[in-house]
Amino acid sequence: MEFLDLQLVHALKTDGRAPLRRIASVLGVSDQMVARRYARLRETAGLRVVGRLNPRPVGQTVWALRLQCVPSAALGLARALARREDTRWVKLAAGGTEVVCHLAVRGERERDALLMGRIPASRAVTSVTAHRLLRLFKGGPTGWDGIASVLTPEQRDALAPAYPPPDARAQPVRLTDLDHLLLTALARDGRTTHAALAAEARCHESTVRRRIAHLRGAGALFFVLDIDERSLGGPSATALWLSVRPARLAAAGAELARHPEVAYAAATTGRTNLLATVLCRDDEQLYDYLAERIGALPGVDTVETAPIVRTLKRTGSVARDHDPADGAPRR
Template identity: 75%
Template sequence: MESLDLQLIHALKIDGRAPLRRIASVLGVSDQLAARRYARLCETAGLRVVGRLNPRPVGQTVWVLRLQCVPSASHGIARALAERDDTRWVQLASGGTEVICHLAVHGDRDRDALLLDRIPASRRVTAITAHRMLRLFKGGPTTWHGPTSALSREQSDALAPGYPPPDARSSPLRLTDLDQVLLATLTRDGRTPHARLAAEARCHESTVRRRIAHLRTAGALFFDVDVDESTLGDPAATVMWMAVRPARLAAVAAALAEHPEVAYAAATTGRTNLFAKVLCPDDEYLYDYLSDRVGALPGIDTVETAPVIRVFKRSGAVARDRGRSAGASGERRSAQGHSPS
């Protein structure tokens, strides 16, 4: 992929709703060139910007579920989970016998409806482990640029939207009917113009602008980039479940968040208390990363790894099949770190 394309993707990861004219000015290219490249990326790389809710500011809790399945059932279970509105990421790992699912719920009732009522009714699921996410260190609104990191610090600062980080102790924001209409559209296309959003919501454009700004300022709404990672080198994704001594948990998680290979890192409940997702170009790189980088962090007692072989849902949207084979590398399309929250 050409440098300008990577810069454009990086810019959209910083602010998915930044006008192309502003992006072109920061990149030092013409408006027309930026528009042509953006259109080409949408066509050839499946590029799109999606609006996403940040769970905690709206009172949601995120659970990471591990479902051990009989091999013949894993694909069907993963597809069914991907169709649910309350799932964010659905991935197949461990040679196809494990489904990893991120579930965002508003209370125990929504969680129990899935864990206690629906999934256990199937004998195709042999074991379930549920980890409640306690603190997110990387992923979601914390942008991971990965292989698209192509802008200078000055360019990144010029494109940063400038919304303050949400206060984790503030009361959850109550979503309005207008919010629901806006989110329904922004989830499909995060760059939908204000005028079109206003038409769908049947209100003034200024009202839409103010409400989106309010949601972003409150940390409730952020914008993510979905792109076919095969155009970026198709790095292999691996999830890690780590047991870290409590006194070292914050330090280890913060260190992982600084690693460019890490797309997602969160402290959780459970026998393992730190979950991470890493992307490495090949097995040798992964081995060196685990032995040299992760192994050097004090406080980690155990590490369990599971390669991701297919992504059924990412960024809150069902993953699209762009005609790639169902083989090994063709199924590894999970590099958006970004972020399963």
């Protein structure tokens, strides 16, 4: 990936709704150049901006599920989970015998219907472990930049949105019918114009602008960049499940969030209480990271690792590219 492409990726990570004209001005290139690069990255790397709800302010809880599966059935189960509207991430791990997914639900009924009904009833599932996410240390708008961290501090400041980053402890937000319509559209394409959103919602463009600004300002809506990390240099993802002594949990989570290899880190319920996803270019780097960085974390008693062999859904979007091995959609 060329340097200008990396700059564009980093710019969209900074603010996914920043106009391409403003990005071009900050990068010192023409509007047409940025537009062409943006279109090419959408085609070749699956790049798109996604509007995401911060679950806590809107009354949702997020669960991380580990499903041990019969090897021959794991991929089919993962695909079925990826098609569900309430799943955010669905990954195949541990050599294809484990499905890891994030599930956002509202209330006990939605939770129980899946965790106590549909999943345990599947013959493909041999065991289920459910972890409720308690505190996000890294993820969403503070996710991994990797080699795409190429903007200068001045460029980042020029593109940074004028809204606070989502806070898990933000005040509750009551969503309107218009909000639901806008959120559905922004989940498809976070860069949909205000004019197009207004036409779909059959309201004034100024109303759409106010509602989106309100949701972002309240910490209920943020925008993430969906891109195949392999296009950023081929890093391999590994899920880490850590058991940390409670008195050291906050310190360990905060330290993880500072590691450049970490794309996601959260405190959870369960036998392991700290979940992370790390991106390393090869097994040697992963070994060094586990031995030197994880080994130095405060209060860590045990670590489980699960290499991710396939991502079927990311940021709420079913993978779209193609796996020549079996003809299945993959990203």
